[in-house]
Amino acid sequence: MRKIIHVDMDAFYVSVEIRDNPSLANKPVAVGGSRTSRGVLSTCNYIARQFGVKSAMPTSVALRKCPDLVLLRGRMDVYKLVSSQIREIFERYTDLIEPLSLDEAYLDVTNCNLLGGSATLIAQDICRSIYAELNLTASAGIAPVKYLAKVASDLNKPNGIFVIPPKNVDSFIDNMELKKIPGVGRVTNEKLLSDGFKYGKDVKVSSLEYLSSRYGKLGRLLWERCSGVDDRPVVTSRERKSVGVERTFPEDISEIQELERILFEKLLPELEQRASKYLNNRGISKIGIKVKFSDFHQTTKEFSTEKLDRSILCELLYEAFLRGGGKHVRLLGVHIGLSPEKAESEQISFDW
CATH class of the missing domain: 3.30.70.270 (Reverse transcriptase/Diguanylate cyclase domain)
Incomplete structure (x- = not known):
């Protein structure tokens, strides 16, 4: 056992800031974003949360909910x-x-x-x-x-x-809402609710066969978790799986040509710099583009490849952009997936 x-x-980041500046102690405080440019919050203190402010919330939305919110640049x-x-x-x-x-x-x-x-x-x-x-x-x-x-x-x-x-494990799981399980997001939880699964006990009375056929790998995961099965050890070292960069624009962008320019002139050089320390003995397994639209819906397009190929990135960008149905873009990101470590003799490089 x-x-x-x-x-x-x-509220780690904010708590450090308030510790170092006690005058902020009784004020709503958030780290990330600013009043003069767009962005999202990294975190906020519990006073700010009483106004409905949350981590990863766009700064503009947070300020509407809490006009007196103190915004700090992260350190x-x-x-x-x-x-x-x-x-x-x-x-x-x-x-x-x-x-x-x-x-x-x-x-x-x-x-x-x-x-x-x-x-x-x-x-x-x-x-x-x-x-x-x-x-x-x-x-x-x-x-x-x-x-x-x-x-x-x-x-x-x-x-x-x-x-x-x-x-108490069994009784706790029985009455635990499934959305509490790490990996069950909002969309998945809505699907589970529509199928009559809200609590752990609801999954327990179902069968592994049905859950697997209905939800794939997630079905087995749910069955295991609701059966109290989690044999994963505490891992003292964790291999990084991806590297990415993204940028939120001061104003929404409507032209695909401008997005392409930002991708190749700004984001890719930054990605290359960040990824260089991982690519000495590891390879690229996939590349991807992330686009967030003006209504905050976002989409990601990925392609399995061993090269950071410009032509493929262009195709991914266009496909992601078209998913918006003409909506303007507020954020653009690019990332690579990292393959397992390779022998030191193998050299990895960007290919564009």
Whole structure:
């Protein structure tokens, strides 16, 4: 029986900014975007969330909901430094640490003998140490199943802990909404609801055969998760799967020729620079274009190839653009998928 902790910092970027500037403590604050240019929020504090402001929300929408919102430019170097300090605290308890981002991680404390080996007490001590040493709050979820630890960490936010002991796993899953399962997004959840699946218990009474035929790989995943099956270990190193760049425009663009110019003159050189450190011993598995339209709907077109080919990117861009049915474009992105590591003797290069 494993003991898994998922630690998730509370509104991490904003919390760091408020810690470093206490005068912001009682104000609605967000990191990302500005009042003079378009963009989206990286995160916001809980005061701003009371107005309906959310992470990844366009700045213009956020300001309509909360006109007094304080917008701050992000300081990624500071966030990375604080993240490394949090990691040092984790390492006092276990070497089995799987970072998911700068502000969250899985910890396997099955073999940790500190605090009597209690995962609950360990999680409490981790959160206490983060607050005492860094003046930041974190929330934690504890469960014997990896994905349930992540679900649990969101249930008592901010600055809270939620424990799902082994004896409670089945009853918790029975009453858990399926949208809580990592990987079940809004569209998928709407389809599940239309088919009569809302809670874990609804999936339990169905069959694996039906779920697989109806939802493919997701059907098996749902069946496993709702059966309490998640054998994934805490992985201490994670291989990057893709690299991409994107840009939100000050004004919507309606001409495909202008999008093509931005793609090849601005985005591709930046992508090449970002991807260069990964392409010394890895290859390209696919390339893709992302387009977000003026109504915030977005589409992605991808093509499996080992080369960053300009002609293919042009085709992908045109196909994605046509999906908008004449709508103007507010964001354009380009990305590559990375293949597994290759032998050092193999040389990878961009081909255009």
